[in-house]
Amino acid sequence: MSFQVALSFEDGVTRFVKCGPNETVADASYKARINIPLDCRDGACGTCKALCESGTYDGGDYIEEALTDDEAEQGYCLPCQMTPESDLVLQIATTSDVAKTSAATYTATITDIRRFSDSTVGFSVEIPNRDELVFLPGQYVNITVPGTGQTRSYSFSTGPNDPHLSFLVKITEGGLMSEYLRDRAQVGDTLEFTGPLGSFFLRERTRPALLLAGGTGLAPILAILARMQEQDSDLPVHLIYGASFDQDVVELDKLEEYTRSLPNFTFEYCVSDPATSAANKGYVTSLFEPKHLNDGDVDVYLCGPPPMVEAVRTHFDNEGLTPANFFFEKFNNSATGAAEQAPEPTEAERIAAEKAAAETGLPVSLGSANAVAQDNYEIGEEHPPVTESDAQFDARMALELGALELTIGRLTDAQLVEFRILAEASTASIDHDRFTDAGAFTDTNAAFHEFLFRCCGNPVLLEAYNRLEVTQLMRKVLRTAQWVDEQVPHDHLQIVRAFERKDRAAARDLIVSHAEHAKATMRRAIEDSAKAEIA
Template identity: 65%
Template sequence: MTYQVALAFEDGITRFIKVGPRETVADASYKARINIPLDCRDGACGTCKSFCESGKFDGGDYIEEALTDDEAEAGFCLPCQMVPESDLVLQIPTTSDVAKTAASVYESTLTEIRRISETTYAFSLEVDNREELNFLPGQYVNIEVPGSEGQTRSYSFSSGPEVSTVSFLIRITDGGLMSTYMRDVAQVGDRLNFTGPMGSFFLREPKRQSLLLAGGTGLAPLLSILEKLVGMDNAHPVHLIYGVNTDTDLVELDVLENYTARIEGFSFDTVVGDPNSAAAKKGYVTNHFEPQHLAEGDVDIYLCGPPPMVEGVRRHLEGEGIKPQNFYFEKFALAVLPDAAPATEVAAPVEQAEAVVARAVTEYEIGEEHATFQAQFDARMALELAIVELTMGRLTEQQLGEFKILAEIAGKTLDGEKFVNADEFTVTNDAFHEFLFTCVGNEHLLQAYTRLEVPAIMAKVLRQEHWIDGAVDKDHLDIVAAFEQQDITAARTAIIAHNEHAKATMAAASKELNK
């Protein structure tokens, strides 16, 4: 059986490949001329190590030095050995240009333009060679505006991946490039080109209940997600809260109502910011979070809206002490119009964020947050276990000396099971952990480490009076000693033990703060 594998690169580009029976992901990738990182092809070096977001696979044969049991359990894999047993989504630790690939360009025909409210249009495209276009529900494309000399605007699919004609929503703004085209110029039959798909904001395999939050036309990617859920065997509740400025901004309510019948456990609320609205729920979307929506944090949140909305929701959750298991978000910036103020100045203030309406967009910031510090520390451990493979036996005497000095400096901020200076420990501890990543000379691994939020979490939680596991200081020295002795097993053992001691420290500190 042939499976579809999505290769999500660090620069937001996603490429899809077909993998045949008993074929490895790496072989299929190279056949498609997508050169993911690869060296030995035998499961011996770990160069191709990637992370599996979703799906099932046979991990194949490999040695411990290439992929440890802990890494495999955490979801890491070796594309040179893995054989899919379902469709997969893989995070590839490099950029698309390094893999000698890029986002695909598609040609299409405008087949429908509908004005669905005073401020919003829906439009559909029939894509040439539709069978070649694959995307994950929630992703977006850059559409070239006809007659604009190549200028593009970014729009998320509002249709599901399996639908033959792809659809989008657009908020009409005076002077907007795409707005002007759609409102005043566009005709059915026009030809449009777009590039994509892009973005890491997409539906993950449901493992718990989900809360979907939309601001204005930020509804579009969530409609795509809902369409995908129609065909999935999902036993977990899904609730959508859809916020707009005025009653006339509400769109696709009949579509949402239809999903309540097609998706078991799906429900939705609409919230209108206008205090004079006839809507039952007014104000900010956060005013209408119910305990069952958040499930004391056992929830995956998907949010698409402008930056103030994302920040407003994040601050509300922090204020309520709610830490969702996963927080996936897509921020979009307002298009800057001629003779207009910059987008940051025309955006709604944070306190109005939950009701803000999406505008035509020019750029996206996409990300995800994992609430528990355990996930961040485990991710750091996984990266460090990988970096051991690339640095063991390769450090110079000078580098080993510097590594030991960093461990000793961090130790001076501790006194047994107490902090001498918690802030200094956070800084020196980060310098110690980052050191090996600076030695290996791989900017992508270094970027992966620096994107972790471990230092920020520590700075937020640790205080002078807090207890620290006394083994933390010894762990640092044990890791250095393992490198001095070129003992890879001892290094792994020390890193894994250190992760447990660090998490125990953080758990105790978090408990103290929450008293």
């Protein structure tokens, strides 16, 4: 018997492979020409380590150095050794580009257009190769707006096994897709879309679920309900659906059908407009009841505009409640994405760039200076304060590992020289385990760590990095610090050498170990700074 394995990559791309009897996930992936991280194939190195989010499997044989018992307990696995015992969803620690795979592009024909109201349009499409498109309920695709060459992102509102594919679109004045659907779209039109994409999807059901949808954020929730209907589970599922105006409320007939076909499914909806005729006036949080939250033992799935997501988070905080799992996707209903300018290079980066240009005779790019259009999806991070948890340090490391995946093997010779110069500049202010010039180190260290983000040409990544509390605190407390983990300067140089060798595994290991050394340095600096303030 064969099983389906979803490979979810760090850039949001998901690819699916079929595993035959006694076939490892790695073997099936490479047969499908999806080059997931792999080295030894013997369970000895841990290079292929992945996180299993759903399903059961035989973990195979491996040594402790490749996968610890604690990691296995948390759901980590080695694709080179594991054989599926059910369908699986795996998080793969690399991007689809590195794995030499990408989201596929499909040509579709519009088969139905439903103009629910002036504010919402639904449409369905068919593709000739429907069997080739596999997606997780909740994921989205990028649809090219006919005649423009530009894309817009929309979630499936139908389940993965439905023969047709449907979407819900909020009509926005001046929006490319909005104007096309409102004014020109006809049954029989041809569309192209790329996907599936996104990490918002239904996980394995082990507890009650609370589904929250705002406006056309109902689309992925409908896909999730379609999948739930196919599962053999009677776990309670409650949906709270919010809209701004009566005309924005859609698909109530479909939700009523689910109350009859999906065991233990209930729903209610509310409208925030004071003039509404709906029974419930206000916002989704006004309809929360203790039974829906199950004392925190609940999986919450939320798709809606950013204010809704923040309102729900605030409500949980005020109630002192932390859901077992909180999966959310924010989207912005805007006609055009705002353009965001890449941050200006620092002085240390300018100096390094000039030196690199002098050494190589080539111009050095400090990152994209072009405005980058923001996606219609907003991704946010929230972590406990540095004083209470290591989560901030882990988040910083995770962003740096993401930048590694986007840049390893892609830096020009001139950029590699600049990277080395920044590393050497940061080491010049350290003597063993003491700072000789903590202020200079603070500046050069910041330039070193920001460099890869700038090379990505994606200002959103750099913004996320700089927004972390630990990044901001580092620039403050390190300026007066005295002690430094003596491995820090060696780490910087070794990371550069790994990039020069295009050795992804080594660079990844070095960034992880460097994060521990940086954390030790920061913890001491924070402690010393607190003592100095008291004195």
